């Protein structure tokens with residue numbers, strides 16, 4: 001394992017309860033995310049994968065436990081949560097592009113308003129990112145004019161425009177038609193190769209295997225098993241993981 | 250081609266409106282436009298042809314007025330006026346209907362009551378809608394931000410202030426929506442502004458404050474209709490609550506409720522008709538004054554009703570155009 005100072009996000013005994021403890025979406029999750037890692041989170045529906053991911057940037061407020069980002073407790077009152085979120089890009093299952101703005105504006109609004117980039121700089125940067133995903137000709141289109149795969153690629157580069165240190169993906173390909181899954185996974189793969197630290201909730205086992213550096217298997221709000229993809233897929237220990245893999249592979 | 254016909258109808262509509270003051274000419278042009286519209290079923294989905302049709306209908310109304318003026322009212326050179334015109338004129342002016350009409354609207358220039366009243370109605374409605382939108386947006390923002398932020402703000406001064414305004418807005422909504430607008434109007438006139446005699450200001454305040462409560466609910470509905478994912482996307486990029494609302498949620502919500510807001514304007518046009526309770530001389534009161542002068546109820550009241558109806562139909566049509574435009578721009 002790497003040295004401790006490579007840890008970007010450290011999660012300790014994270015809990016998230018709903019309805020006064022009746023539903024335990026997260027029931028004591030502990031793990032570290034290190035620089036450059038591509039952590040793939042898998043598990044059956046309702047196992048708490050989204051809740052875990054969304055706790056990392058406080059879209060969900062945990063009931064208990066701690067999360068530190070670059071050594072700082074993110075739940076401390078002194079933490080500026082908006083500053084923190086700028087360092088964590090997030091990609092959603094349903095893209096969540098802003099339908100009233102052009103693609104270019106979708107990508108420049110945050111850098112301009114939050115980082116104070118000039119319009120020219122923000123546009124140049126956005127065009128650069130669009131070129132990286134092969135969509136520079138759609139800069140002036142509106143989200144409704146794009147296919148699902150194109151929308152998700154835009155959602156990824158929109159997050160990248162803020163120069164995040166970590167990217168969080170919550171089932172980025174689940175809402176896509178099968179023929180568009182590949183184009184989005186390709187973008188994610190390139191991103192991983194470029195050294196981006198990534199946490200991906202996904203059902204794409206091929207991606208987990210090929211791109212992931214570590215796989216976390218969750219069930220009932222807990223981490224049941226975590227290991228290299230190699231070990232998880234060829235030598236699963238826990239029987240719940242074994243039966244899960246049997247179903248999905 | 251489909252498009253060319255629609256443009257043709259639009260052009261004819263404009264031309265017939267331009268010529269509607271020429272007795273006969275405008276009428277013929279307008280009817281021709283309507284026939285074009287009726288025959289070409291395929292152009293009906295095109296906004297241009299619809300505008301042309303509506304202009305033609307307006308042109309017909311204006312043409313009827315200009316025809317009426319020439320046949321009945323226009324002073325004629327006594328000796329060499331055409332005989333057919335004179336007999337037509339006397340045929341019309343000898344009817345009971347016309348003398349009733351003349352008595353109610355033309356004698357002593359009584360139509361002025363309706364015209365001035367209409368102006369006041371528009372003035373009050375327009376200002377009240379503006380006030381209503383300002384109030385409604387503020388109340389909607391206070392209420393929906395309290396709903397979203399009450400978990401995020403943990404105690405502290407900010408939350409206390411927000412909670413106070415939340416309660417205040419709740420009381421405002423309950424009181425305004427729980428009492429009749431006439432009562433609110435009279436309270437503002439006779440109690441709150443008992444010393445002032447500015448009836449227009451009182452009416453604008455009363456209807457603006459009243460409408461604000463309904464606008465608030467419209468806008469809150471609009472905000473809530475925006476997918477939660479939009480809010481999360483804004484927040485996850487690093488926008489705070491206020492900026493997420495300003496840049497992402499409110500522009501979309503506003504677009505979604507624009508037709509409903511325009512409808513609020515239409516509703517208010519009719520609602521202001523009770524302003525007569527505080528003696529404001531708007532359209533309804535204008536008709537009522539005529540009635541009290543001439544002791545005939547039918548003509549002035551029907552005239553008032555027809556004017557409201559035409560105005561409401563026209564604005565409803567504008568709203569439907571707006572709705573269609575918004576729908577098209579979504580795609």
Ligand SMILES: Nc1ncnc2c1ncn2[C@@H]1O[C@H](COP(=O)(O)OP(=O)(O)OP(=O)(O)O)[C@@H](O)[C@H]1O
Pocket residue numbers: 018019023024025043044045046047048049050051052
């Ligand atoms: N707002 C909420 N109120 C109550 N229960 C909730 C709420 N959000 C999530 N849960 C519950 O928490 C558990 C974990 O949900 P979560 O969305 O994290 O699962 P998931 O692993 O992402 O599932 P999926 O693969 O279906 O997306 C589920 O049992 C869910 O029903």
Ligand SMILES: [Mg+2]
Pocket residue numbers: 049050051171
């Ligand atoms: Mg999920």
